[in-house]
Amino acid sequence: MISEKDYKLGSARSSIRELFEYGKRQAEIVGAENVFDFSLGNPSTPAPKELDDAIVELLSKNDSTKVHGYTSANGCIELRTAVSDSLNRRFGVKSNPNEFYITCGAAAALCCTFSAISGKANAEIIAIAPYFPEYKVFVEGAGANFKVVSPDTLSFQINFDELDSLINENTAGIIINSPNNPSGVVYSEQTLIALSDLLRKKQEQFGHAIYIISDEPYRELVYGDINIPFVPKLYENTVVCYSYSKSLSLPGERIGYVYVPSEAAESERLYAAVAGAGRKMGYVCAPSLLQMAIAKCVDSKPNLDDYIINRQLLLDGLTSFGYECAAPDGAFYLFVKAPGGDGNAFSEKAKQRNVLIVSGESFGCKEFVRISYCVSTKTVKGALPIFKELIEC
């Protein structure tokens, strides 16, 4: 009676994880210094020192049963207050702590939100390619159908004609991700306004709210003078899913949140449904010590110097070799057009030289490959000559 669906999900790892595990095995064979692993979005820069200091201080100055004890299911009030204050200050919104549900990272935030908005039979959630491949797993895990708008491989903004044609009476939400994994592209204000206008029109047509689920783990990771619009200010029915994994360099610690603004349609029912979804999946609370530590440094940033250096080295190198890539304004990814136009073949070819880059296929954009530059600069420098050979041979 074992679940065939669960078995398949557990035995066929995500292609990213697969490549990462391959890299670990390969490192044992040829030496770690000879494997150039650009597979995972695992920050390479340390967490800010004040985060570790906060952990040590919490342990030394507080009752153990408080720092290691259950928090409320929606998170400790210290963190919810700190997050709310921070967003209010930074983006001029008027949130309050009760609009935040602290989660075990963005993945949990997304799973809870997808389930909460998919109450109708045949509910559909639409992603815009290129998209993080686990979205499909999470949407289908929540019992909804997953639809994809094919990528605009010139601008990597949104193909609105196709989106328009995909929205129907079953559409519960659109998941967007800017700065984008895998493209590194930031959606412009113009794009987001056009998206809002389209959704308002469709809401009227179909008579129910269509939520934007704004997945924002890379919100703080932008390069140059780029404006990242805060989506709830442009579209009222927005639910923000956030993670500190990338912004504080602690992806293993699993702390994020769902923000359901009071302006969103049926916001109280929606918030309760998010919490209920978390409950049925066994999310009792997010890890307590880390919740309390992050509350003390929600606005901290790790040192991004390495990402800036790596990004520039790769951009300059790859374009000088003849590669083309999407506008690399944010996150820590370059999305590069595969020489020959086949991301799978190029990823495989690179793998033969121990350069691990993920084919765009699993992101819904098979002509590209993703290079995660959250690695050591040594890895970037070591790989550049191989990238040169790969486009020449």
Next chain:
Amino acid sequence: MISEKDYKLGSARSSIRELFEYGKRQAEIVGAENVFDFSLGNPSTPAPKELDDAIVELLSKNDSTKVHGYTSANGCIELRTAVSDSLNRRFGVKSNPNEFYITCGAAAALCCTFSAISGKANAEIIAIAPYFPEYKVFVEGAGANFKVVSPDTLSFQINFDELDSLINENTAGIIINSPNNPSGVVYSEQTLIALSDLLRKKQEQFGHAIYIISDEPYRELVYGDINIPFVPKLYENTVVCYSYSKSLSLPGERIGYVYVPSEAAESERLYAAVAGAGRKMGYVCAPSLLQMAIAKCVDSKPNLDDYIINRQLLLDGLTSFGYECAAPDGAFYLFVKAPGGDGNAFSEKAKQRNVLIVSGESFGCKEFVRISYCVSTKTVKGALPIFKELIEC
């Protein structure tokens, strides 16, 4: 399109949480010293010092990107190895680290396991009353049907005649919990052997495996010279769900595991399905820093002296006042027959006096109330005179 099921789960809190939140509000009104909160299973004894020391040492001696980075989805090898070695040493089993899937606590472990074994339409999972009420939420969240064997309120072992009649071709597993929440009772070896014999007979009859899911967060919390049989040694198709919440006093940190012994039917498929279930619910990995810290002290115990004192004070006091309670061999609960025979009424009556005890109704045993004695001894001493009045008036 908001999910009505999720909304209900999120707006109707568990009765335990409800009472706990009430206690917090009431403490603000009448003073914390006048509220005697026996509602929650939140350990009152600090985590062992070596656990906090391990956290501080990990932070100071290791690369930040390692301690705060993603672990493998099934957990870091250090913890899986430590757990496997510990069980092999303590129980004489022959496990290996690849049979363990580290989870965000027992709740996640249960949700993953319930989903993994419930692949068949109309799958059923049977609990034995009294049972932890969230089992129902987790089983139904996994898409299975929840069945209950009514309690044997004399011995609080298993009502085998009723269990026998409930098992059918849809039965995927039986969830057991010993030492038991809420009764504090430990299942005897005789009970577990009888259960195994019954399930083997039923497996043959229906032609498929029927798993025991052994939920063991209280395994280390026993009083006196009591033998806790290790269920996988008695029944081959056992899946163990464990949590360090109670044994290391860190319920907020969310670290536990699923142990799928290689002896279990289709163990490799089952293990993969557990991992797949975790993946679809957004459990990327369990919190990394705590995984690594626990790896250094899997066999540590918090100081249980307070529980021993509280248990004895309550047992002696309550029985001298005329209360009757289940054999209190483990966990940190007393399950007490409500004077008058109505757990709801008695819980409500106690609440009026600011003594917070949970009605047995939500555990499937409405004649009883649960007293969690993981509280300060001062709370116990303060409440005893009120318990005396409550049975007299």
